[in-house]
Amino acid sequence: MDTLLLSRIQFAANISFHILFPTITIALGWVLLFFKVRFNRTKDRKWMDLYMFWVKVFALSFAMGVVSGITMSFQFGTNWPGFMETVGNVAGPLLAYEVLTAFFLEAVFLGIMLFGASRVPGWLHTMATTLVAFGTTMSAFWILVLNSWMHTPAGYELVDGVVVATDWWAIIFNPSMPYRLVHMLLASGLTVAFLIAGLSAYRWLRGDRAPAVATGLRVGVMLGAVLIPIQILAGDMHGLNTLEHQPQKVAAMEGNWETQSHVPLLLFALPNEETRSNSFEIGIPSLASVILKHDPAGVVPGLNDFVAEDGTVMHPPVAPVFWSFRVMVGIGMAMLVVAWAGVYLMWRRGADALPRPYLWGLTGMSFAGWGATLAGWYTTEIGRQPWLVQGVLTVKEAVGDIASGMVLSTLIAYLAVYAVLLAAYIGVIFHLARRGGVLYEPVASPGMQPVTRAGVHPAE
Amino acid sequence: MFDPVALPFIFAALMGVSILLYVVLDGFDLGVGLLFPFADEDERDRMIASIGPFWDANETWLVLAIGLLLVAFPVAHGDILTALYLPVAVMLIGLILRGVAFEFRAKAPLGHKKPWDVAFWAGSLMTALSQGFMLGMYVMGLEWTWAKVGFATLTAGALAVAYSFIGAGWVILKTDGALQRKAVDWAKGGIWGIVLGMGAVSAATPLVSQRIFDKWFSFPEVALLAPLPLVSGGLVVALWYVLRRLPMEEDRLAWFPFVGATALMVLGFCGMAYSFYPYIVPEQMTIWEAASSTEALSIILVGTLFVLPVILGYTVLAYFIFRGKATKLSYD
Known part of the structure; x- marks a missing residue:
């Protein structure tokens, strides 16, 4: 295999693995803040139980996101030197602003959020939680700005083959940015909604009757039911935006050859x-x-409009775009049915009397958000091919000149590490669910404790 | 708009500061990981607790450093990273293992803690060795010959020992009792590695480059620069003297090994920065040749000048909140 293909597979593997975790942390940060504020208001322990359970999932997901994100920032240089050489004047400042405004914010206040509850006043801990949630969202903002710019570049001119920024307002608010950002934030919300609902359902099925379990079910299903119609609308608008700016991608999504x-x-x-x-x-x-x-x-528009006179194909490979789009939409429809059915069942029977098959269904959909998010990203990113930056730089022009054997060896190493970590991550999340979120380590500090109340409560 | 001649210099300086902060801050995290095999399970928990609230922010300085290289010197970024393709990959996998092991060792089922401890140690080791290797290759001008790879292997070992030393210094500062006494022994062992490593880099750099040789050994430079090696030597002697007497009554001077190690790293870094300036790719590309457009650098600088003090402020806040001896980490 050649270096270009291997580098592409390696980058795709890294970014696919990476995006799983921000997809959880972006929305989970805000959900944690919601739990925390509910607890502050009501003093009902179940909210603190929920916080304590999900903050552990957050910490684990955050660590996975950080380490896989660092890998990405190095790969620009190791595998795609042409990217920064050509569009560095735009991409550079955007990435720098992400690190400066988001990365440090999240990283520093995460320590206080996770381990500082007994060391700082309550308001400061709530503030740390807020800043972490804000930081993850800011991070998403800058990355989505850059990614959108690669799809719909604006506010630049080419000088000697190098992109020079002319209008930062146009760069940041490039034509596809608002749609892509909203679509991704909603995807994160849905991923978290189904994760919370799914794990709560799993705990319920295992006989855990802690008050937090039923509340988690309700929060997850309700959040999903509210977000999914908004997401379908936002996705439709995003699609129309793509039709305007990248018609060849929509042609591939629809499998339409002739205009x-x-x-x-x-x-x-x-x-x-x-x-x-x-x-x-x-x-x-x-x-x-x-x-x-x-x-x-x-x-x-049809795909045949995007073949140059000399026969060079300037549209993306059709089948992967066509199919990943259908997987995304299919999962979205399943989410709509499951979430609304859940709201109906809860309204008729209450959150503590849901039928077991339905609960198993929710458990099975715990990570459905991942599936839809990945499929959506594959649709848009494969749909950008052969361009790296639409109309400016092709993927082929940007790849670094590295021996293919070397790329192959690192690719195998990354894939092995990612496979082990993904299995460990899912395993630990379900392990935490079985334990009701209690770690084995004894908890030292006095006061609010999950230890005494959280173990698995036997079913009646 | 800022001065187009000053801008690349400012960014080189910012990048240097980020690298230095990274080497010191994540250096002690990695060092703690390297020392894992010498500690028992309870001590490992306390060692983890001493770095748990900080490591993530510490690692972010690496992201900033590589980010600055990427955004301010895009051409050099590609050249350096493609030349160091394999060690970079080893480092990244090491950072992945180290970073996730923090979480997994506390959250995984009981029997899985040991393997994650091994992963934590192995990840720290891969990271430290590959960074040391890259440092050596960089000093040698990024050329893959047997002699230069041999030198880089030496610096790989030396940097790992240096990290262990500063890690031991951190454990001395943040713990007490038997673990603290153990850490004093680790530090005593590690100090020789520092001497060897700094000595090797100091000796090799002027030998591979006539330009660097002239920069150091012409008059009056040689006199002006003399404090650098002299202060370093004095610090090593002082560290040895203090380490032999630690732990003291009322925990006096427990801060000194960590601060001394930090000072040594700062001095070594200054020496290197002086040697390589104004090159960013050794002997091939200066910071001005590699710099991005003035326009792009200006817009980053505005943000940086505004945000960096804030970052430093809340970093200090975090260290203040978690000051004192490390206690068991808990989410409550």
Whole structure:
């Protein structure tokens, strides 16, 4: 295999592994703040129980996010030197602002948030929690600004093949940024909603009847039920924005080869790049035109418009984009059904009398948010190919000249480490759930303690 | 807009400060990890507790340093990192193992604590060795020949020992009783590594580069620079003297090994910075040749000047909140 392909796989593996954890911490920080504020207001211990359980998940996820994030920042240099050499004048300041405004904030106040509760006044601990949540969101903001700029670059000019910034306002608020940011923040919220609901359901099924379990179920399901319709709307708007700025990506998502009207919404298809057509397709007539153009006769751009005169293909590989888009939408629809069914069941029966199959369903969807988030990122990032920065720099131009054997060896090492860590992470999360969030280590400080109350409460 | 000649210099200085802060701050974290095999389980818990609230922020200085290299000197960034591809990968995997082991060892099922302790130690070792190796390769001009790789292997070992030394100094400062006495012994062992490592780098740098030789050994530079090695030597003697008498009544001078080790690292760093200035890729590319556009540097500098004092402020706050001897970490 060649260095380009290996470097791409390596970067994809690293960034896929990395994004799992920020997806949890971005929203979980705010949910922790919610638990904390609820406890401050009501003095009801179940809120502190919830905080204590989820702060451990947060700490673990945060550590995973930090270490995998550092890997990313080095890979720009080790594998993609052309990226910074060409667009460094834009990407550099954005990354610098992320480190300065977000990274340090999160990292310093995380220590106080995790271990400082007995050392600082309550208000300072609540403030530390707020600042950590704010920091993770700021971090997401800067990264999404840079990522969006790579899709829809604006506010720059090319001087001797190097990008020079001309308008920072236009760079930061580039055309796809608001949509992408909202879409990602909502994805994080949904991931956390289903994680909380799923683990709470799992604890309930295991016979844990701590008050925090039913409350966790309610919070998770309600959060999911509220966010999923907003996410579907935001995703639709993001798609329309993509149609405007990256029509070749939407063409690949729809599996549409020819620019035409009355484009069907394909539910299933086998895109074939050899024949430049779909080998097989099942679709709903004209629905893609309706969704994208709000008119059955609306003209939707096709992939064949993005082949240069000399036959160079300037659109993304079709099948991966087509399928990851469907996986994302499919998981989103499942979330809609499950969350709303949950609200209905809770309304009819109460959070403590949900049917067991439903609870198993929730448990199975604990990490559904990860699936949808990854599928969504694959759709948009593979959909950007062959460009690294749309219209400015191709992936091929940016790759570093490193022996392919060397990239292969590091790739194997990363994959091995990531596989072990992912298994350990999921294992530990369910282990924490079985233990009701109590660590084995004795807790030294007096006062509010999870030890006495949190063990597994036997089912009635 | 800032002065286009001054800007690259300012950024080189900022990057230098970040690297120095990283080497000192994460240096003691990594050192604590390196000393893990010499401690029993209870001592390990206390050692972890002494760095638990800080390590994440400490590691962020590395992110800032590499970020500054990336944003201020993009061309050098690519050159240096592609030349150091393998040691960088080893370091990253080491940092991953070390960072997650903190969490996993406390949260994993009971029987899994030992393997995560091993991962914590192995991760710290991989990180320290690869950083030392990269330092050596950098000093040698980033060329992969047997002699230069040999030198880099030596600096790899030396930096690992130096980290252990400052880590031991940190444990002396943050603990008491039997563990503190143990840490004094570790420090006594580590001090020779520091002498060897600093000696090797100091001897090799002027030998590989005539330019650096001239910078140090022409008059009046040689007289002006004399305090650097002299103060370093004095510090080593003082450290040895104090370490032989620790622990003292009322914990007097327990701070000295850590502060002394920090001072040694600062001195060594100043020497290196003097040697390499104005090059960012040794003997090949100066900071002005590698710098980003004035416009991009200006916009980062504005933010940096505004934010850096705030970062330093809340870093100090964190160290203040967790001051004193380390107690068992708890979430309450």
